[in-house]
Amino acid sequence: MQRGFQRLLCNPPVALDIRHQVSCAQRSFTSAEPPPLSPPSSPAVRLRTYQEECIQSILSYLRKGHRRLGISLATGSGKTVIFTQLIDRIEPCQHGATQTLILAHRRELVEQAARHCRAAYPQKSIDIEMGNSHASGSADITVASVRSLTSGRRISKFDPARFKLVLVDEAHHIVASSYMDTLRHFGLIESADPAHTAALVGVSATLSRFDGIRLSDAIDHIVYHKDYIDMIQESWLSSVIVTTVQSGADLSRVRKGLGGDFQTGALAEAVNNAETNEITVRAWLSKAADRKSTLVFCVDLAHLTALTAVFRTHNVDARFITGDTPKQIRGERLEAFKNQQFPVLLNCGVYTEGTDIPNIDCVLLARPTRSRNLLVQMIGRGMRLYPGKINCHIIDMVASLHVGIVSTPTLFGLGASEIVEKADVNKMGLLKERKELEALRERKVNEDTIADPRHVLASRSQRKITFTDYDSVYDLIDDTSADRHIRGISALSWVLVDESRYVLSGQNGEYLTLHTPPTCSSSRGLFKVWYTQKIAKEAYQSGKCPFMRPRLVAESETLTDAVHAADTFAIRRFAWQFVQHAQPWRKKPATEGQLMFLNKFRDTDDHLKADQTSKGKAGDMITKLKFGAKGWFGRLEAAKRKEGRLQGRVQEAAALREREQVKVGPLE
Numbered sequence: 001m002q003r004g005f006q007r008l009l010c011n012p013p014v015a016l017d018i019r020h021q022v023s024c025a026q027r028s029f030t031s032a033e034p035p036p037l038s039p040p041s042s043p044a045v046r047l048r049t050y051q052e053e054c055i056q057s058i059l060s061y062l063r064k065g066h067r068r069l070g071i072s073l074a075t076g077s078g079k080t081v082i083f084t085q086l087i088d089r090i091e092p093c094q095h096g097a098t099q100t101l102i103l104a105h106r107r108e109l110v111e112q113a114a115r116h117c118r119a120a121y122p123q124k125s126i127d128i129e130m131g132n133s134h135a136s137g138s139a140d141i142t143v144a145s146v147r148s149l150t151s152g153r154r155i156s157k158f159d160p161a162r163f164k165l166v167l168v169d170e171a172h173h174i175v176a177s178s179y180m181d182t183l184r185h186f187g188l189i190e191s192a193d194p195a196h197t198a199a200l201v202g203v204s205a206t207l208s209r210f211d212g213i214r215l216s217d218a219i220d221h222i223v224y225h226k227d228y229i230d231m232i233q234e235s236w237l238s239s240v241i242v243t244t245v246q247s248g249a250d251l252s253r254v255r256k257g258l259g260g261d262f263q264t265g266a267l268a269e270a271v272n273n274a275e276t277n278e279i280t281v282r283a284w285l286s287k288a289a290d291r292k293s294t295l296v297f298c299v300d301l302a303h304l305t306a307l308t309a310v311f312r313t314h315n316v317d318a319r320f321i322t323g324d325t326p327k328q329i330r331g332e333r334l335e336a337f338k339n340q341q342f343p344v345l346l347n348c349g350v351y352t353e354g355t356d357i358p359n360i361d362c363v364l365l366a367r368p369t370r371s372r373n374l375l376v377q378m379i380g381r382g383m384r385l386y387p388g389k390i391n392c393h394i395i396d397m398v399a400s401l402h403v404g405i406v407s408t409p410t411l412f413g414l415g416a417s418e419i420v421e422k423a424d425v426n427k428m429g430l431l432k433e434r435k436e437l438e439a440l441r442e443r444k445v446n447e448d449t450i451a452d453p454r455h456v457l458a459s460r461s462q463r464k465i466t467f468t469d470y471d472s473v474y475d476l477i478d479d480t481s482a483d484r485h486i487r488g489i490s491a492l493s494w495v496l497v498d499e500s501r502y503v504l505s506g507q508n509g510e511y512l513t514l515h516t517p518p519t520c521s522s523s524r525g526l527f528k529v530w531y532t533q534k535i536a537k538e539a540y541q542s543g544k545c546p547f548m549r550p551r552l553v554a555e556s557e558t559l560t561d562a563v564h565a566a567d568t569f570a571i572r573r574f575a576w577q578f579v580q581h582a583q584p585w586r587k588k589p590a591t592e593g594q595l596m597f598l599n600k601f602r603d604t605d606d607h608l609k610a611d612q613t614s615k616g617k618a619g620d621m622i623t624k625l626k627f628g629a630k631g632w633f634g635r636l637e638a639a640k641r642k643e644g645r646l647q648g649r650v651q652e653a654a655a656l657r658e659r660e661q662v663k664v665g666p667l668e
Contacts (some may be wrong), residue, residue: 003508005620012015027200034070035599043082045120047081047082047085048078048236048507050077050226050230050234050236051077051078051081051082051085053224054071054073054082054224054226055082055086055089056084057071057223057224058071058086058201058223058224059089059090060223061221061223062090062199065195065449066219066220066221066223067189067194067197067198067199067200067533068186068200068218068219068221069199069200069201069202069204069219069220069221069222069223070171070201070203070204070207070215070221070222070223070622071202071203071204071207071222071223071224071225072204072205072206072207072222072224072225072226072227073200073203073204073205073224073225073226074205074226074227074228074231074237074376074380074383075205075376075377075380075383075384076231076236076237076238076380076383076384076385077226077231077236079169079203079204079205079238080112080113080116080169081116082168082203083102083167083201084113084116084117084120084121085120086165086167086201087100087117087120087121087141088168089635090120090164090165090199091164092164092268093164093195093196093197094161094196096161096162097161097162097163097164097198098140098162098163098164099138099140099141099142099162099163099164100140100142100163100165100166100167101140101141101142101144101158101163101165101166101167101186101198101635102117102141102142102143102147102167102168102169102181103144103146103166103167103168103169104143104144104145104146104169104170105145105147105170105173105176105428106145106170106635107130107131107145108170108355110130110143110144110172110414111128112129112356112644113143113169114126114128114507117141117143121140121343123142124139124140124141125138125139125140126139126140126141126143127139127141127142127143128142128143128144128380129142129143129144129145129148129149129154130143130144130148131145131148133155134154135160136157137157137158138162141477146176146179146182149178149182150178150181150182155182156183158185158186160185160186160187160197160198161196163186163196163198164185164198164199165199165201165405166182166186166188166198166199166200166201166202166524167201167202168200168201168202168203169203169204170203171202171203171204171207171215171219172204172206172207172215172373174202174215174218174219175215175217175218179218180217183200183218186198188200188218189217189218200218200219202218202219203454205223205259205376205377205380206372206373206376206377207222215633220666222664223664223668224664225251225664228383232383234386237383237384237385237388238383238384238385238386238391239390239391239392240379240381240382240383240390240391240392240393240394241391241392241393241394242394242396242610243283243287243393243395243396244395244396244398245279245283245396245397245398246398246466247271247276247279247283247397247398248275248276248279249270249271249273249276249368249397250270250369251267251270253266253270254269254270256370257450260370261369261370261371261374262368262369262370264299264300265300267299267367267368267478268299268300268303269297271303271367272299272302272303272306272307272364276397277303277306277307277310278310279314279397279549280307280310280366280397281307281310281311281314283364283395284311284344284362284364284392284395285314285316287393287395288364288393289316291343291361291362291393292340292343292359292361292362293337293338293340293343293345293357293359293360293361293362293625294343294344294360294361294362294364295345295347295351295357295360295362295363295364295381295382296318296344296345296346296347296363297347297348297351297352297363297364297365297366297367298346298347298348298366298367298379299343299348299366299367300348301322301348303348303367304322304346304347304348305320305368306318307346307366308320308346310443311344311346316343316344317342317343317344318342318343318344318345318346319333319337319345319346320345320346320347321333321334321345321346321347321350321351322347322348322350323348323349323350324399325364333345334357337357337359338357338359340359351381352374352377352378354379354617355381356384357381357384358384358389359386360381360382360384360392361382361386361389361390361391361392361393362392362393362394362395363378363379363381363382363389363392363393363394363395364395364397365378365394365395365396365397366397367397368397369381372581375383379394382394407459418578418617428462431481436529437537449609462608463501481625483571486502486559486563487581489560489563489564490563490564490566490567491567491580491581491582492504492567492570492579492580492581493505493515493563493579493580493581493586493616493619493620494563494626495501495623495627496618496624497623497624497627498515498627500515500517500518501513501514501515501516501627502514502516502554503618503623503627504566504570504574504579505579505623506570506574506578506579507574507575507578508534509534509546509547510531510532510533510534510573510574511531511532511627512529512530512531512532512553512566512569512570513529513530513532513542513550514527514528514529514562514563514566515527515528515529515530516559526555526556526557527555527557527558527559527561527562528552528554528555528562529552529553529554529555529562529566529569529629530550530551530553531550531553531569532547532548532550533544533547533548533572534546534547534548535547553565553566553569554566564626583615583616585615585616586612586614586615586616586617586619587605587614587615587616588615589610589611589613589614589615589616590610590614590615590617590618591611592610593611594615594618595607595608595609595618595620595624596624597622598618598621598622598625601625631637633661
């Protein structure tokens with residue numbers, strides 16, 4: 001299902017207001033500015049509206065005396081076009097300062113920038129400083145690899161007084177030591193005369209740092225920001241559809257690296273296994289086998305090798321490119337992929353930045369990440385326009401969905417746990433805005449899609465891929481307890497009291513028990529419903545059991561049928577207002593009697609209060625205590641302590657997300 005983009009891959013929800021404020025500020029800002037300076041040298045280049053707005057914003061800040069500027073533009077927005085067209089618009093900061101330096105950190109970026117400059121300025125001299133290529137130091141434009149430039153004394157031939165502009169591509173790297181050394185050489189870190197110092201303009205699709213290092217050490221102001229929502233809405237980028245897949249990989253023990261993302265070795269160990277790789281390839285075969293050009297992102301070289309082999313095992317012509325692939329083979333393989341001669345190209349960290357492969361119509365994210373910046377970079381590979389390309393399908397293997405993971409839905413302001421299938425931006429936006437309406441669909445979706453709880457309770461070795469449609473039950477994913485699962489099937493207040501028993505209590509002490517068959521059994525087994533009736537007071541004999549012998553009232557091969565049979569029986573025997581879980585009384589504060597009973601099992605300094613739990617929830621807890629014993633309650637308490645630790649990780653993750661927000665204005 002394909003839908004037009006009306007909204008865009010964006011920052012988390014708080015950034016939406018920022019984007020609106022930014023766009024308004026830019027409109028009022030540009031309307032007050034004087035007309036552009038001299039047009040670019042190449043009249044054949046027709047800038048897009050936002051590209052011209054970006055250039056005008058830079059020029060305005062420079063006229064106000066600001067010298068170290070950053071611009072944030074989505075992948076595919078033509079950042080290279082903008083900064084090459086900017087060159088002739090910049091006035092010399094002093095007599096004789098006419099040269100421009102363009103810095104990048106990878107060969108592809110250097111070569112790409114040089115090609116654009118030669119096309120835009122055929123009359124200018126253009127040198128490359130990289131590897132065995134040595135620039136003269138006097139060219140009109142020098143495009144340099146920052147590693148080569150800072151090697152030995154190669155930078156010494158560049159006279160800072162002759163430069164009017166220093167441009168940095170992929171500027172989120174700008175605070176790395178090699179960049180800082182270069183900026184220091186050109187007087188852009190400490191300068192006694194800023195007015196006569198070259199202007200610095202950094203360009204990036206992710207102008208923020210996940211690791212917390214301050215970009216403000218190199219850039220003073222972000223002067224323009226254009227995000228994916230605007231770009232897609234205005235048809236400057238390809239639309240996308242998104243499918244998230246729970247691979248089941250366990251990331252709970254994967255530690256964070258120095259930069260805040262997962263440690264590569266530990267992540268690879270968790271993700272690179274036969275089961276997860278098989279699920280990944282099966283997901284692609286199920287959802288995107290008809291795509292012509294799929295780019296796959298892997299964790300490390302071993303993961304890339306193993307995943308390539310699984311693709312080929314399924315008769316898919318999959319090839320890979322790594323940093324060690326010989327240059328000639330790398331070029332031939334990439335050219336063949338661009339010509340759609342084979343459908344799947346796997347890489348590991350090679351094509352996250354500065355890659356122009358517009359024919360990519362599917363991106364398979366086989367590596368989980370905690371970094372929004374990395375996620376944006378990977379997804380951005382598939383968002384360039386290309387003839388005949390309707391959209392790009394993002395397949396996101398979201399692993400275990402634990403706190404800290406960022407997945408494609410998080411770029412739309414949704415939770416990382418949202419499972420979507422072929423959802424376009426408009427549809428995900430509607431999900432965010434109409435969350436409450438989605439909850440109303442929960443019961444029907446449960447009945448239609450989850451007929452057998454053994455899929456939920458299955459061991460890891462029996463795990464199956466579960467694709468959840470966009471209209472699916474996201475609350476059920478967020479709350480993994482089986483109480484929510486069974487209440488999506490039944491309108492009654494069933495409570496899970498141990499791993500294989502649900503209990504529904506009546507007002508007079510009678511109760512129904514639903515037994516689920518053991519998951520380890522080789523036979524299919526049956527779901528059985530037992531009714532236990534309380535003995536009437538007048539017939540009860542002291543010292544005897546107050547209950548009659550349980551009797552079987554229903555059995556079925558599926559949980560849904562068993563629950564429906566049990567509900568039919570319960571409605572005839574129990575008071576509806578007591579057992580129906582949507583009754584208003586369940587939302588009222590817990591009674592004093594309930595609290596007294598529950599607090600007998602809690603520490604004195606941890607007693608529950610009426611405003612901390614509802615009457616319905618307290619009743620469910622009492623049922624668990626009565627039928628699951630203190631050991632079950634102890635496990636609940638352990639889960640509570642775990643939740644406290646989890647909350648700490650939530651706060652830490654929120655702090656990391658805050659670092660990645662991009663706002664127009666001064667950097668702190």
